[in-house]
Amino acid sequence: KAGVTQTPRYLIKTRGQQVTLSCSPISGHRSVSWYQQTPGQGLQFLFEYFSETQRNKGNFPGRFSGRQFSNSRSEMNVSTLELGDSALYLCASSPAPLGRDSPLHFGNGTRLTVT
Amino acid sequence: GNSVTQMEGPVTLSEEAFLTINCTYTATGYPSLFWYVQYPGEGLQLLLKATKADDKGSNKGFEATYRKETTSFHLEKGSVQVSDSAVYFCALIHNNAGNMLTFGGGTRLMVKP
Numbered sequence: 001k002a003g004v005t006q007t008p009r010y011l012i013k014t015r016g017q018q019v020t021l022s023c024s025p026i027s028g029h030r031s032v033s034w035y036q037q038t039p040g041q042g043l044q045f046l047f048e049y050f051s052e053t054q055r056n057k058g059n060f061p062g063r064f065s066g067r068q069f070s071n072s073r074s075e076m077n078v079s080t081l082e083l084g085d086s087a088l089y090l091c092a093s094s095p096a097p098l099g100r101d102s103p104l105h106f107g108n109g110t111r112l113t114v115t
Numbered sequence: 116g117n118s119v120t121q122m123e124g125p126v127t128l129s130e131e132a133f134l135t136i137n138c139t140y141t142a143t144g145y146p147s148l149f150w151y152v153q154y155p156g157e158g159l160q161l162l163l164k165a166t167k168a169d170d171k172g173s174n175k176g177f178e179a180t181y182r183k184e185t186t187s188f189h190l191e192k193g194s195v196q197v198s199d200s201a202v203y204f205c206a207l208i209h210n211n212a213g214n215m216l217t218f219g220g221g222t223r224l225m226v227k228p
Binding site: 004006033035042043044045048055056058090092097098099100101102103104105106107108109 | 146147151156157158159160161166204208210214215216217218219220221
């Protein structure tokens with residue numbers, strides 16, 4: 001079974017631009033959640049989608065948005081990029097919504113550099 | 116709100132040494148607790164989990180026991196290998212926070228031959 005696939009693997013953008021990251025979950029998984037990893041803030045939850053609906057959102061500004069398609073693939077968009085948005089963005093998939101027993105499967109991440 | 120605190124790294128050990136990485140949490144009630152491992156250039160992998168007090172999670176020689184009385188979930192391994200070198204994250208999930216995953220800051224482990 002293929003794992004969680006994130007594209008692209010690396011991305012370099014200029015401040016003020018916008019960017020779209022993609023995540024393809026494991027086949028049959030309907031929950032996709034996104035995380036930002038930085039040296040200063042560590043790993044922070046961005047949002048979760050299940051069956052095309054956003055269930056939860058972390059404490060991030062409205063510049064960060066996402067969506068999920070009917071095939072469970074998810075995209076994350078960041079508009080008006082700031083230098084502080086440079087990070088490794090991870091997505092994870094799960095068969096069920098995030099919960100006490102949900103096994104999360106992570107992709108290898110997209111490393112975004114904003115210059 | 117919920118929070119997870121881990122010992123800061125890096126932790127440097129010789130091969131076959133005993134490993135302990137401390138993790139404590141703040142949350143009401145009974146969250147589920149997890150240890151994830153991140154190898155260089157990769158995403159996170161679930162190492163082990165425990166969903167109720169006194170549960171012991173174990174995998175690949177690693178163990179952690181859910182201690183409600185001390186709100187702790189320390190990771191241990193009796194004999195580490197060079198291949199265990201990675202960053203380890205303690206995390207919790209609780210329905211009092213919409214089931215959002217809360218991570219500790221991560222602990223880098225370096226094992227020398």
